[in-house]
Amino acid sequence: MTVPLRGGDGVRRSVRRGIIIEPIADPSLGDSARKARMATRLNPVAEAADILGEPLQGILPPVEWAACADEIAAIRALKRERRALILAHNYMTPDIYFGVADVTGDSLTLARAAQGLDAAVIVMAGVYFMAETVKILNPGRTVLVPDREAGCSLSESITAGDVRELRRRHPGVPVATYVNTSAEVKAESDICCTSSNARRVVESLGAPRVILIPDRYLAANVARETSVEIVTWPGRCVVHERFRPEEIRAIRTDHPEAHVLAHPECPPEVVAEADFSGSTAAMSEYVARRHPDTVVLLTECSMSDNVAAEHPEVHFVRPCNLCPYMKMNTLATIRRALETLRPAVDVPDEVARRARRTVERMLAL
Ligand code: 13P
Numbered sequence: 191m192t193v194p195l196r197g198g199d200g201v202r203r204s205v206r207r208g209i210i211i212e213p214i215a216d217p218s219l220g221d222s223a224r225k226a227r228m229a230t231r232l233n234p235v236a237e238a239a240d241i242l243g244e245p246l247q248g249i250l251p252p253v254e255w256a257a258c259a260d261e262i263a264a265i266r267a268l269k270r271e272r273r274a275l276i277l278a279h280n281y282m283t284p285d286i287y288f289g290v291a292d293v294t295g296d297s298l299t300l301a302r303a304a305q306g307l308d309a310a311v312i313v314m315a316g317v318y319f320m321a322e323t324v325k326i327l328n329p330g331r332t333v334l335v336p337d338r339e340a341g342c343s344l345s346e347s348i349t350a351g352d353v354r355e356l357r358r359r360h361p362g363v364p365v366a367t368y369v370n371t372s373a374e375v376k377a378e379s380d381i382c383c384t385s386s387n388a389r390r391v392v393e394s395l396g397a398p399r400v401i402l403i404p405d406r407y408l409a410a411n412v413a414r415e416t417s418v419e420i421v422t423w424p425g426r427c428v429v430h431e432r433f434r435p436e437e438i439r440a441i442r443t444d445h446p447e448a449h450v451l452a453h454p455e456c457p458p459e460v461v462a463e464a465d466f467s468g469s470t471a472a473m474s475e476y477v478a479r480r481h482p483d484t485v486v487l488l489t490e491c492s493m494s495d496n497v498a499a500e501h502p503e504v505h506f507v508r509p510c511n512l513c514p515y516m517k518m519n520t521l522a523t524i525r526r527a528l529e530t531l532r533p534a535v536d537v538p539d540e541v542a543r544r545a546r547r548t549v550e551r552m553l554a555l
Pocket residue numbers: 280295296297298370384385386427455468469470471
């Protein structure tokens with residue numbers, strides 16, 4: 191597996207999983223933020239076009255490039271000064287995804303990438319549980335989340351006490367916990383999983399019955415593919431629960447050639463009507479590998495924007511839903527986090543130790 195990497199020079203690279211190489215701070219660039227901002231003011235549109243590069247030209251109109259060029263240049267300069275790297279989830283808007291991210295990907299890619307980073311500061315452009323996972327794997331580093339309120343409906347659906355109660359009700363049954371949970375919930379679990387490896391994780395436990403929490407739809411989708419009996423929890427993603435099978439049928443009427451890809455957090459009746467189901471990274475890979483004429487990504491809206499930017503030859507039908515939590519990440523909140531080194535994620539040592547074991551067990555698979 192490769193990890194897409196965007197350096198401070200805007201050049202996209204692919205590197206082997208877990209080895210992330212960023213051109214780190216050049217000490218001679220102490221006042222680079224000021225210089226970059228001055229250059230931006232001289233010709234904002236040209237500067238924006240230059241730093242955002244070709245793939246974004248069909249996505250953001252020139253006037254929007256001009257609006258974000260100043261922030262992007264400042265963030266790049268701050269990254270050098272702070273020896274910081276930005277991890278960005280696939281749901282980040284294109285200005286973040288293409289403009290300032292060093293590593294992009296799905297939850298699994300970002301968790302793996304977090305293990306091998308050479309940076310003093312890591313900014314997680316995503317949601318809080320993702321930043322906590324980075325902190326758990328990098329206890330000695332400063333981990334920033336641009337907005338502390340960037341939660342997740344799945345993560346908020348379950349507590350550590352709920353997991354203890356589930357164990358009491360199902361003695362001896364192992365607990366596999368979706369990465370979309372708090373550090374405390376991970377600490378009470380046996381192993382973590384993401385949307386890319388949930389079935390493999392469940393089957394790796396070698397048990398006839400597994401507690402797979404907290405997403406009832408992910409659990410139902412895994413249960414359809416495995417002989418392991420699944421016990422779950424009534425958590426739901428506010429973005430993916432809204433897709434309906436009728437939407438797919440209507441799209442197929444208008445676009446019979448469309449390939450329909452659904453995230454496994456969608457209800458099982460939606461996944462059943464789709465041509466493919468996989469994590470956000472798996473959807474990207476599908477488009478890159480198959481080059482469909484028309485594609486539908488049943489997931490968060492920015493995902494289609496980012497994949498479309500890389501595949502201008504593919505037509506995207508977009509019945510997407512916005513994640514209100516992911517959208518709390520903006521260039522302004524990222525810049526403020528780098529300027530102030532806040533909000534920094536803190537996980538109590540004992541919780542972090544137990545949660546790390548759960549995450550590392552998944553990463554070792
Ligand atoms: P992925 O692991 O597929 O990127 O999903 C994370 C997420 O929050 C989806 O809603």
